[in-house]
Amino acid sequence: MHHRTPIVAIAIGISVITLAACGSDRAKVNASNDGKITVSQNGKGEQATISGDGNTVTFGGTKVPAGFPTAVPQPANAKLRGVASGARGSGKYFQLDYTLSGSAAEVATAYRKQLENAGFTVTDGGGPASGAAPLLADGHGWKLVVLTIPGSPATLSLNVTNG
Secondary structure, three states: OOOOOHHHHHHHHHHHHHHHOOOOOOOEEEEEOOEEEEEEEOOOOEEEEEEEOOEEEEEEOOOOOOOOOOOOOOOOOEEEEEEEEEEEOOEEEEEEEEEEOOOHHHHHHHHHHHHHHOOOEEEEOOOOOOOOEEEEEEEOOEEEEEEEEOOOOOEEEEEEEOO
16 A cells, blocks of 8 residues: 655645646646645635645645634734645644744734734743744634744744644
């Protein structure tokens, strides 16, 4: 019995995304006994979805994905530049990556207040000496890890799970 590992499936997905960049606007589906990979362009940018064994992972796009919890606010002064999401049974995962128009420290401070105002409990997650400032938040059945990274431009990575 042949089983693809998740790493192989992800590598295939990335290859398919690259090939799709040269292709049409239609969805392309590659299926095997282990699952399927769907690559599409749908106004949200290119996306690849890998599914099988009750798991689904989607990469790509620049819009907040369907199913993203409405209780989690979007950071101010940030432009969404990349999305990944996944599901395994009732477990859900979202990673949204942003480019910031302000400094990482300013956006982290403002986003902490947004989360607290939205009913999340926020704690500092410690951090490396490089200046990255992780925040941990919990509330409304969701756990968040927020990582802001100084640079030009500064970036913010928002990871959200329900478990």
